[in-house]
Amino acid sequence: MKKHVAIFLSVLLSTGAAIAETAQQKGLRIATEADVRDSGWGDTTADMVMTLRNRAGKTSSRTIRTKTLEGRSDGDKALSLFDTPADVKGTAMLTFSHGLKPDDQWLYLPALKRVKRISSKNKSGPFMGSEFAFEDLGSQEIEKYTYKYLGDEPCGKGWKCHKIERIPAYKYSGYTKQTAWIDTKEMRPVKVEFFDRKRGKLKTLTWKGYRQYIGRYWRASEMFMQNHQTGKSTRLQWKDYKFKTGLSSRDFNKNSLARLR
Amino acid sequence: MRTKRNSDMKKIIITAIVFSTLLSRPAVAEWSGNVAVELRGFFSQGAWPGQGDGGVSVSAQPEFRHQWNDGNFGVTFIPFARLDSMDDERSHADIRELDFLWVKGDWEFRAGISKVFWGVTETQHLVDIINQTDVLEDIDHEDKLGQPMLRITRTIGNGGIDLFLMPWFRERSFPGVDGRFRPPLVIDKDLSLYESDDEEHHLDWSIRWNQSIDNLDFALSWFQGTSREPLLLFAGDALAPFYFQLKQAGLELQYTGEAWLWKLEAVHRETTAEDYNAFVGGFEYTFVGINESAADLGVLLEYNYDSRDHLALTVFENDIFAGMRLALNDPQSSELLAGVMYDLDFNSKSFRLEASRRLGESYKLGVEAHLFWDVDPLDPMYAFRKDDFVQITLASYF
Numbered sequence: 001m002k003k004h005v006a007i008f009l010s011v012l013l014s015t016g017a018a019i020a021e022t023a024q025q026k027g028l029r030i031a032t033e034a035d036v037r038d039s040g041w042g043d044t045t046a047d048m049v050m051t052l053r054n055r056a057g058k059t060s061s062r063t064i065r066t067k068t069l070e071g072r073s074d075g076d077k078a079l080s081l082f083d084t085p086a087d088v089k090g091t092a093m094l095t096f097s098h099g100l101k102p103d104d105q106w107l108y109l110p111a112l113k114r115v116k117r118i119s120s121k122n123k124s125g126p127f128m129g130s131e132f133a134f135e136d137l138g139s140q141e142i143e144k145y146t147y148k149y150l151g152d153e154p155c156g157k158g159w160k161c162h163k164i165e166r167i168p169a170y171k172y173s174g175y176t177k178q179t180a181w182i183d184t185k186e187m188r189p190v191k192v193e194f195f196d197r198k199r200g201k202l203k204t205l206t207w208k209g210y211r212q213y214i215g216r217y218w219r220a221s222e223m224f225m226q227n228h229q230t231g232k233s234t235r236l237q238w239k240d241y242k243f244k245t246g247l248s249s250r251d252f253n254k255n256s257l258a259r260l261r
Numbered sequence: 262m263r264t265k266r267n268s269d270m271k272k273i274i275i276t277a278i279v280f281s282t283l284l285s286r287p288a289v290a291e292w293s294g295n296v297a298v299e300l301r302g303f304f305s306q307g308a309w310p311g312q313g314d315g316g317v318s319v320s321a322q323p324e325f326r327h328q329w330n331d332g333n334f335g336v337t338f339i340p341f342a343r344l345d346s347m348d349d350e351r352s353h354a355d356i357r358e359l360d361f362l363w364v365k366g367d368w369e370f371r372a373g374i375s376k377v378f379w380g381v382t383e384t385q386h387l388v389d390i391i392n393q394t395d396v397l398e399d400i401d402h403e404d405k406l407g408q409p410m411l412r413i414t415r416t417i418g419n420g421g422i423d424l425f426l427m428p429w430f431r432e433r434s435f436p437g438v439d440g441r442f443r444p445p446l447v448i449d450k451d452l453s454l455y456e457s458d459d460e461e462h463h464l465d466w467s468i469r470w471n472q473s474i475d476n477l478d479f480a481l482s483w484f485q486g487t488s489r490e491p492l493l494l495f496a497g498d499a500l501a502p503f504y505f506q507l508k509q510a511g512l513e514l515q516y517t518g519e520a521w522l523w524k525l526e527a528v529h530r531e532t533t534a535e536d537y538n539a540f541v542g543g544f545e546y547t548f549v550g551i552n553e554s555a556a557d558l559g560v561l562l563e564y565n566y567d568s569r570d571h572l573a574l575t576v577f578e579n580d581i582f583a584g585m586r587l588a589l590n591d592p593q594s595s596e597l598l599a600g601v602m603y604d605l606d607f608n609s610k611s612f613r614l615e616a617s618r619r620l621g622e623s624y625k626l627g628v629e630a631h632l633f634w635d636v637d638p639l640d641p642m643y644a645f646r647k648d649d650f651v652q653i654t655l656a657s658y659f
Contacts, residue, residue: 052592060592060622086658087625088594089293096419102519104473112403113378117478121519122549122557129592172519172549198553250367254473255414255421259335259362259369 027147027164034187035142041217043069043247047240052130055231060085062128068139069247074098076139077252081260082128092257095120097139100170108257115254124174131203131225131234133174136194144170145178152184155191160184175202186210188218203227214243294323294339297656301347304632308647309445311438315650316347322357335362339407343398350437351397357407369414374407377423379469379480381515381524382541384563384582384602385575388511388526390484391467393431400442400631400645401613406431420472427465430487433502441648444500448493452501455487456533463487463506476518482511488532505532520547524563539567541577545586559586561600576642579605584613593619607637620655627654 021029050062067079075097082091090110097103103120123135145166155161161181168175174196181191188210194203209221223236250256302315320343328335339358345351360373380386391408398404411426435448457463465486472479484507491502508531516523527540543563551558561584565577584600599614612632619625629652636646 054592084622085619086293086623087295087619087656089658104476104517113376114380115378116381117473117515117517117522119517119519119522119547121547124550125557126555126590129590129594174550250416253416253419253421254478255416255419255471256369259364260332 023149024147026149027166028142030149030162030164030182030187031142031145031147031166034182034189035140037187038217039070041070041214042244043067045240045242045245045247046219046238049237049239050128050130050132051235051237053233053235062088062130067247067251069249069252071097071139075103075141077249078139079252079257079260092260094252094254094257095138096252097141099141099143102171103138106254106257108254110258113258115257117254121172123170123172131227131232132236135168135170135173135175136205136225144168150179153181155181155183159190161190186218188220199229201228211241213241217243291326292323293326293659294321295656295658296321297654299652299654301650301652303441303647304649304651305647307441308644309443312441312443313347313439316345318343318345318347318351320344333364336360337362348397348437348440350434350440353395353397353434355395355406357405359407367416369412369416371410371412371414374409375412376405376407377412377425379482379511379513380526381478381513382526382543382563383545383561383584383598384541384543384565384580385577386526387528387539387541387577388480388482388509388513390482390489390509390511391425391427393433393489395434396442397434397436397440399629401615418472420470423467423469423471425465425467425469427467427486428462430461430463430465430504432461432504433489433491435502441650442645444493444644446495446498446500448502449496449499450502452496452499453491454494454501454503456503456505457487461487461504469511471513476516478513478515478517480511480513482509482513484509484511505534507532520549521545522547535569537568539565539569539575539577541565543582547586555590557586557588557590559588560584561586576602576604576640581605595619604637604640604642607640609636609640609642610634611636611642623658625654625656625658627656628652629654 045067048064048066050064051059053059062085063083065081065083069077078095080093082088092108094106095103105118105120107116107118109116124133127134127137146169148165150163150165152160153163161183164180164182166178166180175194176197177195179193180189183190189207192205193201196202203225205223205225207220207223210218211221212218219238219241221238225234227233297320299318322339322341325338337358337360341357342354343352356374358374358376360371360375363370377391379389386402392405394402395404395406408427408431409429413424415422432450432453434450436443438447463486467482467484469480469482487504488507491504493500494503510529512527514525522545525540525542529538541563545559545561547557547559549557563582565580567575567578569578580602582600582602584598587597589595595618597616602611614630617625617627632649633642633646636643
C-alpha cells in the first residue's frame with residue numbers, strides 16, 4: 001500500500017498543478033495525505049470505555065483494551081481485550097485487516113477456552129450491541145473507499161475542513177455513502193455522516209478532544225456516534241494512548257489469546 | 262466409599278489455601294468470577310429407581326489472575342464448587358486451573374493444573390481430549406476438570422506447536438442414585454480399573470500443531486495415554502469404569518468463507534481391543550442483519566459418524582444435527598442456539614436449546630432444555646429417555 005502511495009505522490013508531483021484536478025482526484029489526494037500523515041506509528045495501545053445510551057437515556061458500558069500493530073505491506077493487526085461487562089471479561093478479538101479483501105477474525109471465549117475463527121461478513125453488524133458497526137471501528141485503508149471532494153467549509157472551533165464523499169468499495173457495507181469532514185491543518189477526521197439505502201442519513205460520528213502524541217500523531221479522546229433513526233447513541237472515551245511500545249506480530253497470534261489479560 | 266473423595270477434597274482445599282496465601286503477598290490481586298443459582302426441573306419421573314425430579318443448585322467459580330514482568334510471567338487460580346439439592350454426587354468441587362506461565366520470546370511454558378480446548382464443531386467435541394469431562398455439570402460435555410500438566414508451546418506465525426506431558430490422570434465423576442443422565446446401575450468411581458499398571462499415574466502425552474493459512478484454520482494432533490472416556494463393566498450392583506490405553510490421531514479443519522463456515526473434526530483411535538475412526542463435519546451459514554434488524558441468524562448442519570457402528574459407546578454413531586443460532590446483537594447480548602439431533606440408525610430424536618441474556622451490567626440469565634423422544638432401546642441414549650428437562654440459571658459476575 002505504501003508503494004502505491006509513493007507512486008501516486010510522485011505522479012502527482014511530476015504533473016504538478018498544471019492539470020486541473022477532478023473532484024474524485026482531489027478527494028483521493030486528501031484521503032491519501034491524511035493516511036500518509038498518520039503512518040509510521042508502528043504500534044499503539046489504548047484503553048477505551050464504551051457507553052451505550054438508549055432512547056430512554058438508560059446507559060450501559062463496556063471497557064476494552066486495544067493493541068494495534070501498523071501493517072507495512074498489508075492492513076493493520078488489532079487486538080481487543082474485554083474487561084467489562086463482567087460476564088465477557090477475558091474475551092479477546094484478533095483482527096487482521098486487509099483493504100478490500102475480507103478481514104480475518106478470531107474470537108477467544110474464556111469460559112470454554114475456545115478460539116473461534118469467525119466470518120467477517122458481518123461488517124454492518126453492531127459491535128457489542130453499540131451504535132458502532134464493525135466497519136466503523138476497522139482500520140481505515142485508503143482502498144476501502146472511492147472519494148469525491150465536495151468543498152471546504154468551517155467545522156467548529158474555528159477549524160476549516162475538507163468535505164469529502166466516500167463510497168465503500170468493500171463488500172457487505174451497511175452504507176451507501178459517507179460524508180467526511182477532515183480538518184485542513186492536521187488532516188484529522190472531525191465528523192462523518194453515514195447514509196444507508198432505505199433511510200437516508202443514519203448516523204453521525206464526531207471526534208473530540210484531539211491530542212498529539214510523540215510529536216506527530218493526533219488521537220481523539222472521544223468519539224460520539226448518534227443514530228438518527230433510533231435515537232440511540234454510543235460514546236467511546238479513549239485514554240492512556242501509547243505509541244511504539246515494542247509490540248510485534250508475535251503479540252498478534254491466535255494461540256496467545258488465552259494468556260492475554 | 263466416601264473416604265477417598267473426602268481426602269481428595271481435603272488435598273484440593275489445602276493446596277488452594279497454601280496457594281492463595283502465597284499469592285496474597287504481591288500487592289495486586291485480580292479477582293473475578295461468578296456465583297450462580299440453577300433451577301432444574303425434569304418433566305417425568307426417572308426411568309430408574311431413586312432418581313429425583315429436579316432441584317436447586319448453587320455454584321461458585323472465583324478466578325484469580327496475576328501477571329507481571331509485562332505479561333511474561335503469570336499465575337492463574339480458578340477453583341470451582343457446586344452444591345446440589347437433588348444429587349449428592351453432583352455436589353462437587355474441583356480446581357479448574359492452578360498454573361504458572363512463563364513466556365520467553367516465541368516460547369510459552371506452563372506448569373500446573375490447566376484447561377485447553379480443541380475443536381471447531383458444535384455437536385460434539387471429538388478431538389478435544391486433554392481434559393477430563395465434568396459430566397456432572399452438563400450433558401453437553403463442555404465443562405472440564407482441571408488437568409495437571411507441563412505444557413510447552415512454540416508459536417509459529419499465526420499458530421504453533423504444543424507439547425503436553427500429563428503425569429496424573431483425572432477420573433470422571435458420575436451421577437449418584439438420585440441423579441439423572443445415568444444408566445440403570447450407578448457407576449461407582451471407587452471401583453475404577455485401569456489397563457495400565459501405572460493406573461492414574463501413567464504418563465500421558467500429546468502434541469498438536471495448529472496453523473492458519475488464508476481462509477483455512479487447521480490442527481493435527483496426537484495423543485497417547487489413558488482414555489478420558491471409560492468403558493463400563495458390571496461389578497455386582499454397580500458399574501465399574503475401566504480406563505483403557507488409547508492412541509488418538511486428530512484433525513481439526515475450518516474453512517471460513519464470507520457467510521459459510523465449513524467444519525470437520527476427525528479421529529483415528531487405537532486401543533488394545535479395536536481400532537476405529539470417527540468424524541463430525543458440516544457447515545454453519547449465517548444470514549446477517551435479518552429483517553433489516555441487527556440480528557444474525559445462523560443455520561447449522563453437522564453429521565456425526567463412528568465406525569464402531571451401534572456398538573459405539575457414543576450416541577453420535579450415525580447422527581445428523583440440524584440447528585439454528587440466533588444472535589440479537591443487542592446491548593444484552595441475547596443469544597439462542599437450538600437444534601435437533603436425529604439418529605439415522607434408530608430414528609431416535611433429541612432436542613437441545615441454550616439461550617442467554619445479560620441482565621443489567623453483571624447478571625446473566627441462561628435457559629437450557631433437552632428433550633428426547635422415540636428413543637430406541639438399542640440406542641445408548643435410551644437410558645436418558647425420561648430425562649427431558651428445563652434449566653434456568655442466574656449468574657452474578659464480579
